[in-house]
Amino acid sequence: MSTLSIRNLHASIGNQAILRGLSLEIPQGEVHAIMGKNGSGKSTLAKVMAGHPDYTVTAGEVLLDGQSILDMEPDVRARLGLFLAFQYPIEIPGVTIANFIRSALQARLPEGEELEATQYYAELYSKMDELSIPRAFTARSVNEGFSGGEKKRCEILQMSMLKPKYAVLDETDSGLDIDALKIVSSGVNALRGPSVGMLVITHYQRLLDYIVPDKIHVMAAGKIVLSGEKDLALKLEAEGYDWLDEHAGIEKLK
Amino acid sequence: MDPLTSSTIASKIDIDRSVGDFRYDVDYAFDAGVGLSEATIDYISEVKKDPDWVRAFRKDAYHKFLKMPMPTHWATKDLENIVFDNIRYYLSQGQAPKRTWDEVPEDVKRTFERLGIPEQERKYLAGVEAQFDSEAAYSNIKAAVGEQGVIFVGSAEGLKEHPEIFKKWFGKVIPTGDNKFSALNSAVFSGGSFIYVPPGVKVSHPLQAYFRINAQNFGQFERTLIIADEGAEVTYMEGCTAPKFETATLHSAVVELVALKGAKIQYITVQNWSSNVFNLVTKRGLAHEDAEIKWIDCNIGSRLTMKYPGVIMKGRRARGEVVSIALAGDGQHQDTGAKMVHAADETTSNIISKSISLGSGRSTYRGIVHIPKHLKKCKNNTECDALLINATSRTDTYPAITVRGQGHSVQHEASVSQINAEQIFYMQQRGLSEAAAMSLAVNGFVNDLVQQFPMEYSVELKRLIDLEMEGSVG
Numbered sequence A: 001m002s003t004l005s006i007r008n009l010h011a012s013i014g015n016q017a018i019l020r021g022l023s024l025e026i027p028q029g030e031v032h033a034i035m036g037k038n039g040s041g042k043s044t045l046a047k048v049m050a051g052h053p054d055y056t057v058t059a060g061e062v063l064l065d066g067q068s069i070l071d072m073e074p075d076v077r078a079r080l081g082l083f084l085a086f087q088y089p090i091e092i093p094g095v096t097i098a099n100f101i102r103s104a105l106q107a108r109l110p111e112g113e114e115l116e117a118t119q120y121y122a123e124l125y126s127k128m129d130e131l132s133i134p135r136a137f138t139a140r141s142v143n144e145g146f147s148g149g150e151k152k153r154c155e156i157l158q159m160s161m162l163k164p165k166y167a168v169l170d171e172t173d174s175g176l177d178i179d180a181l182k183i184v185s186s187g188v189n190a191l192r193g194p195s196v197g198m199l200v201i202t203h204y205q206r207l208l209d210y211i212v213p214d215k216i217h218v219m220a221a222g223k224i225v226l227s228g229e230k231d232l233a234l235k236l237e238a239e240g241y242d243w244l245d246e247h248a249g250i251e252k253l254k
Numbered sequence B: 001m002d003p004l005t006s007s008t009i010a011s012k013i014d015i016d017r018s019v020g021d022f023r024y025d026v027d028y029a030f031d032a033g034v035g036l037s038e039a040t041i042d043y044i045s046e047v048k049k050d051p052d053w054v055r056a057f058r059k060d061a062y063h064k065f066l067k068m069p070m071p072t073h074w075a076t077k078d079l080e081n082i083v084f085d086n087i088r089y090y091l092s093q094g095q096a097p098k099r100t101w102d103e104v105p106e107d108v109k110r111t112f113e114r115l116g117i118p119e120q121e122r123k124y125l126a127g128v129e130a131q132f133d134s135e136a137a138y139s140n141i142k143a144a145v146g147e148q149g150v151i152f153v154g155s156a157e158g159l160k161e162h163p164e165i166f167k168k169w170f171g172k173v174i175p176t177g178d179n180k181f182s183a184l185n186s187a188v189f190s191g192g193s194f195i196y197v198p199p200g201v202k203v204s205h206p207l208q209a210y211f212r213i214n215a216q217n218f219g220q221f222e223r224t225l226i227i228a229d230e231g232a233e234v235t236y237m238e239g240c241t242a243p244k245f246e247t248a249t250l251h252s253a254v255v256e257l258v259a260l261k262g263a264k265i266q267y268i269t270v271q272n273w274s275s276n277v278f279n280l281v282t283k284r285g286l287a288h289e290d291a292e293i294k295w296i297d298c299n300i301g302s303r304l305t306m307k308y309p310g311v312i313m314k315g316r317r318a319r320g321e322v323v324s325i326a327l328a329g330d331g332q333h334q335d336t337g338a339k340m341v342h343a344a345d346e347t348t349s350n351i352i353s354k355s356i357s358l359g360s361g362r363s364t365y366r367g368i369v370h371i372p373k374h375l376k377k378c379k380n381n382t383e384c385d386a387l388l389i390n391a392t393s394r395t396d397t398y399p400a401i402t403v404r405g406q407g408h409s410v411q412h413e414a415s416v417s418q419i420n421a422e423q424i425f426y427m428q429q430r431g432l433s434e435a436a437a438m439s440l441a442v443n444g445f446v447n448d449l450v451q452q453f454p455m456e457y458s459v460e461l462k463r464l465i466d467l468e469m470e471g472s473v474g
């Protein structure tokens, strides 16, 4: 029951079908990676799971610990424990990081209960230190004027403060230099544990040197075409994605 | 839809709205009745025991009011919906303002207690005046402040007890005939504050006035005059509320500030009128050499607000500033702005205005900046930013900047923005409801200005914005 299950998911934007029968099972405690060419639908999958209003689900379901979430507002899904680290984090002018995360935590408390401020800041600061985010960032507006790497670290900061049950990380590695990649990976690894399921979307296998997945899935044309272990990532790195088209073709013929 | 963001929130707001939306019955000893005539003015003058010059001043103003047209050629036609004959111009219990809350009649006191005024006074104010309909029910200044020679009384007491200062400035910054509503106020004014701060005295804590409308079909016409003598400093804050009635209520104040050489006056308003109130207020300050006048103005609620706080920079190096936040809710119109009149060399003015329009709300910025040809080295900076929440929301900007002559520095920036769906989705993904996400984004938009308000007020402001936003979503 403690799984995030995606079953035969079909989703489109406008008239264009992007996800075409995608199925995936991420048990709590496991880290799965999705790799795939640009345009294969990885971000679409992430946004559909999170409830982005632009996409229409035409078939299939997504179950969070057995509960169907596709009819829920994005914030309800989030409060159930689903977190998405965005490929392109959004700027929120005038809203400081400290205030933003605090509001998000407050939203998870029962009505009438107030977040304890001292404890909150203590935790925030220690998480920031772990991610090498300078203290001054608490007073900066969310993502506004951040470099690519700062945005990604800020996503991981939010994730570690919100402690989701299931986290989807959409190309959190892209645009990071090797040092930043190490910091971000150790932030992710720190959260790893028996009560968290993770789906790490990436284009490059190098991330998987730092966040070692339990399973790797390859996505093409809106569905999973191949699943395997760590060595699959190495094969992709060596041979590129093109041979998969053939795979996808074979799949289609079946 | 998430049940938390739609109907339940709407019902929660109705309860939360009770901040100002409540009313207790009160017995009035004096009631000028409905409608305005010369007899109404005589009645007010009798009850208030006006000196003859005040009665004459009122009569003169009344005739000006009758002759002056509504400013509908440039302002909204909604003004035509004010029925002057349906308004009650004076209502009071006929008692002098009390110096302690214990003496304030119970029926009035509980209103102010519910609004938290006595508590705020204890916590952080140097003095409070609390006006209930036409007259102040309570007026008190902390002993230490009074001992420095600071005068803080109601306008009626000011004109009787301190005529030498009062008469010198009363009606000088805003002439009776400045506009139709300043004329109306001059005819029937009652209540408001009179403040005098002696030379060099710096009042460390704010003085506060609270204006409460309790009666239906009522017009509140307070009149405030603040004089900061040479080198003096004072901060004055006003709060305003009224319960929501079916029929229109009119609030039409006149506020005059005089900052003598090197003095500083900061005037802060946080209004939260209910949506039946026409709020038509004239506010202007006169800044002498090296003096500074700053208006910090936050307009929430009302059916229509028309308010353009101004500063006449009369002395060299005088400075004028208007910082304003306007939030036009569904069906509301905030027509606000600033007037900066440069009348001496090296004078500086700064206008920062941010407005938010929700639902069918409309916010209008109107600014006048005037720098005549003969002056040297004047500066103006004007920034106005508008945020539109819904597709039906509206904003307009009418900046009139006339700068003649050389060597002045003038900057003007304006922007209109919208909260986009991606921002809301991002915030919702973190667990915030759509309404909470909107509130956070709106608070973010005005955040830099809110920080200019004293702490207690900025908390209040944030709460008011949250309430307005909750009402607009779902």
Ligand SMILES: Nc1ncnc2c1ncn2[C@@H]1O[C@H](COP(=O)(O)OP(=O)(O)O)[C@@H](O)[C@H]1O
Residues within 6 Å of the ligand: A013, A016, A018, A036, A037, A038, A039, A040, A041, A042, A043, A044, A045, A054
């Ligand atoms: N807003 C949109 N309108 C139309 N097509 C879109 C939109 N967003 C994404 N797509 C298309 O959907 C496909 C998948 O995109 P995306 O999920 O971003 O892929 P990935 O993350 O794997 O690079 C692409 O062909 C892209 O062009």
Ligand SMILES: [Mg+2]
Residues within 6 Å of the ligand: A042, A043, A044, A087, A170, A171
């Ligand atoms: Mg992508």
